[in-house]
Every structure is written in C-alpha cells, then in structure tokens.
Amino acid sequence: MTTKRCFPPVVDIHTRVLVLGSLPGEVSLAQSRYYAHKQNRFWHLMSDVLGVDLVGLEYEARLQALLDHRVGLWDVVAEARREGSLDSSIRDHQGNDLIGLIATLPTLKAIAFNGGTAAKIGEKTLADHGDRHAILRLPSSSPAYTLAYAEKRKAWESLRDWLD
Template structure:
C-alpha cells in the first residue's frame, strides 16, 4: 500500500529540523505526527524543551515546537510499506529537503530520528550537510529497543541549537 507523509511543520523561526522517515500506520490514520502512544517522540521532545507535550492537544504540541524553533518533516515523501517498520519501506520517493532547508533562514541543525531517516536524508542533503550541525538520534520508535533513559540522554543534545523560551 502506498503511504504519503504530512506537510512540514516549520516557520521562519525554525533552527532545528527533526526528520523522520515516514509516518507509521497510527499516525497516518490520525493525521498526526507520532500518534502511536508506544512511540516516545513526544516524551523525548518534552525532555528537550522542558514542557509536557505528552498531555497537550496535537495543535498545542506543534505550536510549542515551533515556539522553540523546532520543525518536523520526513525524508520520504511517499513509499510502499506494509505496516509501520522502516525496514519495510520500498519504492520510495524523497521529499524536497533541499528546497525546505533553503526556505528556513534560521536553520542551524538537522536531526535524524532513526537510522533509516539518517541514511536516506544524507543522500538527499549531500554536500549541503556541511553548513549545518547534523545529529543522528536513536529512533523514538518502540521497535528500537534502546532504553528510554538512554534515548532521553541522547535527544537532550538538541537543546544546544534551540530558541530558549523566556
């Protein structure tokens, strides 16, 4: 079955772009990034920005990310995939990451949520990667069984490039 990503969540303040691979089944069904409660993305981002994103409505979550200079998108525009696992992504088309990056005047860093996003994203960004800090993050997916405490520790490195709310 062919799956399509969501529109990017960015604005003129975006300093950090977090790239996933392609939304999972629950996210696609609900039309929301990281809608699967087993995925710890919102928990991880809560630890990064010191706000309880987990309990917020989806719209407020996105507003809070944008307020802190964080944008979201996916490396894959669309692909064939059974289920939600990145390892099952086939016949994918890439998003226009270069076009998006060029439209973000404050962008300082790009973070990749998981190995698949990193592998595919670096191919698209290529030599343009040199102008940004690149961060390879452990996947927020429950399928990646690294301890959440270790994930939190690694994701907190994102704080170095954010707008610090006052």
C-alpha cells in the same frame, strides 16, 4: 503493498532545529498526526528536551509548542510502498525536497534524524548540500527500537545546544 505519503512540514522562519523522521506509521497515518502511536516516545523525548509537557497537550498545541521553541518536523520520505509501519518495509521511496525546505529556513542551525533509516536516506539527500548545518543522528523514538528510554533521552537532549 500500499503507497503511504508523509504529512506537510511543520516549520516557520524561526525554525532552528529540524527533526526528520522516515515516514509516518499506520497509527499516525490513520490519525493524520505526527508520532501518534502511544508507544512512540517522540513527544516524551521532546518534552524532556524542551522542559515543557507536550504529552498533556492537544495535538495542535503540541505542534505550536514545537514551533514556539524553534523546532520543526518533517520526514525524509515523501511517499513509498510499505505494509505496516516498520522502516525496514519501506520500498520504492521518493524523497522529500529537503534542500528546498532548508532554503526557506533562514535560522536553521541543525538537522536531526529520528532513527537510522531517516539518517541513511536524509544524509544521502543532503550529501551535496555542504556543511552549513549540524547533522545529528538520534536514536529512533519508535518502540521498535529497543534502546532504554534514558539512553534515548540523553542523545535527544543534545538538541538543546542548537536551540539556545
């Protein structure tokens, strides 16, 4: 089993919603890009949430568009052993300093977990943090989570409430 590491956070002082995944998958790690697997629906879901076509943009422009709309990205796992890309294969994980990052985000209103594994690990990390931010559990954007896209989109659109 090989050790995988997350990417740096994509945030700025205007971030109002922080979307936290678990740990980048193989395709994302190979390309050094968040949500790079073509079947992962993250960029489609965020396009629907923001009303902006992120899918058609170059990667750096996608990240900038998220920041322009006050959305940040990171992962709950800093590093872990894992074969493949499935969250169920994550072993011996070390968590990211979520509380430390949150302390640098003065306008943060909501923390959204992309999938059950991210929520389980992230909520445990934030348990002593109090209730200063809304905590949202979103259905995973991963193709491994087979909920219909329309159902995922409906849940993800709740992010709009925190961006206005």
